[in-house]
Amino acid sequence: MTPTEYLQLNSPRLSHPARTLYYLHLRRLAESGAPVLLSYPELGRALAVEDPQQPGGFSYQVNASQLTRLLDELQEAGLIRVNHPPQESHYHGAVCVLPCLTQAFNSLPIPQAAHPMQPSWRPGEAFHDLAKLCGLLESRFNEEELGEFMAYWLGRPETFATDHQWMLKFIKALKARRYTKTSLTPMVGTGYQQVAATPDSGPSPRALQMIADARRLRAHEQGESDEKE
Template sequence: MTPAEYSALAHPRLSHPARSLYSLQLRRLVMEHQPPRLSYPELGRALAVVDPMDASGFSYQVNARQLTALFDELIEAGLLQIESQAESEHYHQCSFSLPLLSQRSRSPLPERPFQMHLHWRPDEELPALARLCGVIDASYSEEDLGEFIAYWLGRPEVFDSQHQWMLKFIRALKTRRYARRQPTMVAGYQQISPEPVSTGPSKRAQEMIEQAKRLAGQQENEDD
């Protein structure tokens, strides 16, 4: 959750049902890449609280007019924006966006860990984070990303925050780039890195060796 969202949701004029509607339903739809469309029946059922002891079967329910009022609260708070509105007093089947969700600065609240998924992408903080890890060029290919996602999809027991997933991705990029820089040669069906070729002592070192030999020879002649 971004700081802007947290601040807007904490406003005392925003009702608890409106906060729940945003946090548990609208935001979830967007984060799970589901169609951002307002379905009154679906959202109404999500907000209903079941109570078998009540004659109606629910201790809390909202009708269409009340649901519209909750949307109006979120619109006034800047949390919800209706993209297309039908000629009606309601917002049923209207597409929407969450403006404050796009403000991707880090939240003061701890990020919720999640499993790797097919739609995962690093966010815009990747270049700065990569530089802190010693990676100047934070660019990557679809092959880099696909291999990373495929690897962690096979480990569903791992849950990490977005920040931790990006650190893992940066380490994977460093490993792949290091491997690409290493020259290889084929031996049978295996690729092996050749042994470093020794170039011998440098010219300066050879001159010093020759000079030492001459001095040693002069010293032997003098002793004779």
């Protein structure tokens, strides 16, 4: 039962037979979301209560005019909407819909079907929000990262997943890839933060000193060789 149905059915202006007619009969007929054909004989049988003291008798029954009043109650409460009644005095033969129920059907998400990875797959609109929920604050990705992920799973066609599950797998792959890159990058301290060290564009001072010493030694050895000749 939807919240709107619950509120309307608990209205003190709605009679108990009207509630019973809606919940135990009309709602059951409309569970597929299709319109309901109002048949007075069928509605009357749905509400009738057999009398155990009289075989074949009934302790409670409604006639056509009573059914019309019950349907009026449901329509005024917004629980049913009758489309083009054939007669002004009754609803027999008319078609009705249950707005509260059809709205609930229309608002339900369509279940996703599991499928293997496909060459045309792309993360959906919910990817960035989902990534943040999973702890991946930087959710932007490039074609190389996406292509590597897709290539891995395209080679495993026996694996099926929904789009939501594929996005979770991609987020996990991005986190692993970025963690590996970060762990391989030296970290240096800057105040209270640890940041990745940026490599210098040229040799370090120590390397330059070693190069100079090697050149002087090579020049000295070359000079001694010339003197001997």
